[in-house]
Structure formats: C-alpha cells, structure tokens
Amino acid sequence: MNFKSIYKQFYQKLIIATSLFIITLSFLFYGYTKATIYEGIKESLFNDAKIIYQISVNNEQTEDNFNIITNSGIIVDIVTIDDLTEVKYKDYRQDDKYYIEILYPFDVKNHKFIKIIKNVDYAISMLNKIFNNVILLSIGGLIMVVLYAFTVSKTLLRPIIQITDKLSNMNENYLTKIDKNGLPIEFHPLANSINKLTNRIQTFVMFKKELFVGAAHELKTPLAVMKLKNEVTLMKQREPEKYQETLKLNIQQINDMNKMISSILDIGRQEGAQFEKAEELDLVQYMKRKANDFRMLSAEKKITITYYASVNNFYTSIQPTLFNQILQNFMQNAIKFTPIDKSIAIVLDRINDRAVLTITDEGIGIDESMDLFAPFKRFGEESGAGLGLFLAKNAADALGANITLKNRTDGKKGTVAKIELLNNPHLKNLTKLKTDSRVLF
Structure with a gap:
C-alpha cells in the first residue's frame, strides 16, 4: 500500500x-x-x-x-x-x-x-x-516558485505536524491539551475539538479506574461481612434461629452483590449499545407510553405522574436503548426518593430544533456539591449500587446529549433532572410541528 x-x-x-x-x-x-x-x-x-x-x-x-x-x-x-x-x-x-x-x-x-x-x-x-x-x-x-512552494508548504503544514506530534505522543497516562497560542486561528476549532475529546478521555479513564477500584471495594465489603458472620456462627453450637439469621444475612448480601454485578454488566452492554442503529420515533408518543409504564411502577407508593408536551409531534432519529437508559435511571430515582402521595412531573419542550425533557419530583433533593454522576456515589438512605447515574452519564455522552441534576428553585423540595438533546448526529426534525400549545397526556 x-x-x-x-x-x-x-x-x-x-x-x-x-x-x-x-x-x-x-x-x-x-x-x-x-x-x-x-x-x-x-x-x-x-x-x-x-x-x-x-x-x-x-x-x-x-x-x-x-x-x-x-x-x-x-x-x-x-x-x-x-x-x-x-x-x-x-x-x-x-x-x-x-x-x-x-x-x-x-x-x-x-x-x-x-x-x-x-x-x-x-x-x-x-x-x-x-x-x-x-x-x-x-x-x-x-x-523562486519551487523555493516558495517548499517554504509555504512547511509553514502551512507546521500546525498539522505540531498537532500530529502531540497526538502521537499521547496515551491514557499522558493526556495534555493542545496550546492554541502557537496555532493559526483556522486551527482553533480543531484544537478545541481535540481538547474536548482529551477531557472526555481523561474523565472516562478516571471513571473507569474509579469504577474498578470501587467495584472491588463494594464487593469486598459484603464478602468480608459474610465471612465474619459465618465464622462467628460456626464458633459454637447455636440455636436454629441463629443459623437462619446468618443465612438470611448471606442472601441479602448476595442480592446486593447481584445488583451491583448487574449494573457493571449494564456498563458493558452500554458500550455495545453505542453502535445500535438509530430508529425514527415520535418523542411525544414515545414519552406518553413511557409515562404510562412509570405510572405502574409508582402505583405502590400512590405517586401521581403527569406528562406534558409543548408540541403534538416531534419526530427524531435516535438510539432508543441509550435514551431509555437515561430516562429509566432518572425516573427510578425520582420514584425511589419521592414520598407516598406526592407527584412527579414529566415535561417535553421544544426549543428551536432541540428536545428538552424535564423530570421534576417532590423528593428529598440532592447535595449539589457531590458529583453524583461518578461511580458508587450515593445520596440518601435508599439502597443501590451507586452506578445508575454513572450509566446515565455514559449514555448521554454517547448520545450527544446533555444531562443535569439540580434541586428545585421554586421553593419546594425536590429534584429537577433534565435531558437536553443537542449537537446530536442522530437527532433531526423530520416533520413540521403542528402546534406549540401544551398538551397534557
């Protein structure tokens, strides 16, 4: 070649x-x-x-x-x-x-x-x-033309050579930003894109390392508890109830580890879902079906789920598995932390050609100083592996979406989760929107 x-x-x-x-x-x-x-x-x-x-x-x-x-x-x-x-x-x-x-x-x-x-x-x-x-x-x-051609070629290609040398020397242990001061202004967008990509790689590598270390720690702790409990139980003859208590504790710890392992497996499946073929769907109707599904999940706590859309139709071409992963994690957390007889509002808005989905609950709120999208970060007393929001963040990055999690600012207690589909190569407006009046489903 x-x-x-x-x-x-x-x-x-x-x-x-x-x-x-x-x-x-x-x-x-x-x-x-x-x-x-x-x-x-x-x-x-x-x-x-x-x-x-x-x-x-x-x-x-x-x-x-x-x-x-x-x-x-x-x-x-x-x-x-x-x-x-x-x-x-x-x-x-x-x-x-x-x-x-x-x-x-x-x-x-x-x-x-x-x-x-x-x-x-x-x-x-x-x-x-x-x-x-x-x-x-x-x-x-x-x-003179020959000399000029050699000189100009070297001058014009120097920024490309500089960027190429910088990238060729990078690896996961050595990631540095490209200095734009020495580059012509035409190369600044390229440098910005590379620097953004470098930041994403650094974040990804950091999260992956944190994920592996955290997974080892999270699995080691229940194993140590099970081992200690079994050893204490076997030190002498005990009543059957004590053995049952120990077995129940083991089962509970095993269930917690299974949840964590399932979440880790979901991370692996998510990487494969990034190559999923995009499907054309109407976001308004898709969210209507999802809202009905979530109403069944929230029925036990008598939580009211309302769904509003500012348009009648909004057709998109998007990877549904990744989008559903974000939506499911946000809704599960909203249902989990919202008290009985409270409500959750789902709102789909159109801003220019972008779709913005907002989920507002009446739960306990969050600690905004914490990076809840990092692996094994938990807030509140509810059980969980602490990987749900980490999965949601990875799915959003792959989808080209922006997700945020903030406390409510309307004087009420609760959390506002937002999914904004922007700069998404799979997102396109395929039909004229019929109306901008808000529709309740």
Whole structure:
C-alpha cells in the first residue's frame, strides 16, 4: 500500500499550478508584445501608402516628396492584381531577412495597387531579445516558485505536524491539551475539538479506574461481612434461629452483590449499545407510553405522574436503548426518593430544533456539591449500587446529549433532572410541528 505525503502533494501541486500560471503569463506577454509591434509596423505602412495615394491624387508628386517616403528604408511599387479589392498585409522571410508587405488600393477600376515592402529585421531582433528575456525571467520565476512552494508548504503544514506530534505522543497516562497560542486561528476549532475529546478521555479513564477500584471495594465489603458472620456462627453450637439469621444475612448480601454485578454488566452492554442503529420515533408518543409504564411502577407508593408536551409531534432519529437508559435511571430515582402521595412531573419542550425533557419530583433533593454522576456515589438512605447515574452519564455522552441534576428553585423540595438533546448526529426534525400549545397526556 502506497502512503502519500500531504507535504509532498501540497508542494507538487503548488509548483505545477504556479509554473503553469507563469508559463501562460509569459506566452501571453510575448504574444501581446509581438502583436503590438506588428500592428505598429502595419500602421506605419498604411500611413505611408495613404500619403503616396494622396500625393498622386492631388498631382503634387515630386521627387522630394517621394523621397520622404522611400528614404525610410522601404520599397514602393505599383502592381496590378485582378482579384484584390481591399488592403492586404503579408509577412515573409527571404534570404534570411524578414519583410512585411502592404497592398493598398490605388486605382480599383484598373486593379492597380500601391505595393510597399519594409524590412523588419530590427523588429524581429527586438522580439528575440524580448523572448529570451521572458524565458530567463520564467526560469528565475520557476526557481523562486519551487523555493516558495517548499517554504509555504512547511509553514502551512507546521500546525498539522505540531498537532500530529502531540497526538502521537499521547496515551491514557499522558493526556495534555493542545496550546492554541502557537496555532493559526483556522486551527482553533480543531484544537478545541481535540481538547474536548482529551477531557472526555481523561474523565472516562478516571471513571473507569474509579469504577474498578470501587467495584472491588463494594464487593469486598459484603464478602468480608459474610465471612465474619459465618465464622462467628460456626464458633459454637447455636440455636436454629441463629443459623437462619446468618443465612438470611448471606442472601441479602448476595442480592446486593447481584445488583451491583448487574449494573457493571449494564456498563458493558452500554458500550455495545453505542453502535445500535438509530430508529425514527415520535418523542411525544414515545414519552406518553413511557409515562404510562412509570405510572405502574409508582402505583405502590400512590405517586401521581403527569406528562406534558409543548408540541403534538416531534419526530427524531435516535438510539432508543441509550435514551431509555437515561430516562429509566432518572425516573427510578425520582420514584425511589419521592414520598407516598406526592407527584412527579414529566415535561417535553421544544426549543428551536432541540428536545428538552424535564423530570421534576417532590423528593428529598440532592447535595449539589457531590458529583453524583461518578461511580458508587450515593445520596440518601435508599439502597443501590451507586452506578445508575454513572450509566446515565455514559449514555448521554454517547448520545450527544446533555444531562443535569439540580434541586428545585421554586421553593419546594425536590429534584429537577433534565435531558437536553443537542449537537446530536442522530437527532433531526423530520416533520413540521403542528402546534406549540401544551398538551397534557
């Protein structure tokens, strides 16, 4: 496989394009100069022929007047040509000398013409000098073009080489941002994108390491409790109730570990879901079905779930598994932390071409100083592995969505979870929205 150098391609194309331009310009200049000189000579011959004709017509022809014309190095004669009716020019070479000839009508009825022949060796010599100078200038220009092409190529490609060298030396243990100060402004968007990607990689690597360490710690603790409890129980003979108590504790710890292992497995499945084919769906109707599902989950706590949409339809092309992972984690937390007989509001808004989904509960609220999207971060007394919001954040990053979790600011207690689908390559508005009036489902 042949690998082409962008540096080589750039300077080769620059040399070829500029060389063709110089050569074309040189030939155009030479052709224009030659045409100008020849036009001047022809105009001079035409004026001479016109003077001869006027002298002959006015009967003022004298030897002195005639010599004014002939002494300028031209040959004048009267010739008869049957098939000619207008002025005619001809240039030719004879005995290594160059001439231009004009035939000027003198007596059209008798087919007589004034024939003037002028030697133009001096003009040809001047054109040859001009041509040689143009060739020398073209060669000099081509040499400068080659040097210019190499210099410009290196100058323009230096930012690319700088970015390439920076990226080639990076790994998960050495991630640094690209300094934009030394880059042309045209490369700033690229540097910003790379720096954002670097930040995401750093966050991902940090979370992964934290996930593995946290998983080991979270699994080690219940195992240690089970081991200690079993050892204490077996130290002496006990009543059956004590053994049952120990077994129940073991089962509870095993269930908690199963939940955690299931969450870790979900992280692995989520990475595969990132390659899921996007599906076209109506977000309004999709959320209507989901709201009904969540109402069944919240029925036990008598929690009222309302769903509002600011539009009748909003068609999108999106990966439903990733979107559902975010939605499910937010709704499960809302139901889990919302007290009995309280309510949860789901609102779908359209902002320009973006879809914004807001879930507002009446729960205990959160500690906004905590990074709840980090693995194994928990708030409140409810049980859980602490990986739900971590999964939601990973799904949002893969989906190109922005998710936030804030306390309510309307004076009531509770949490506001927001999903904003923006800059999403899978998101597109496929139909005109019928109305902006809010619809309750």
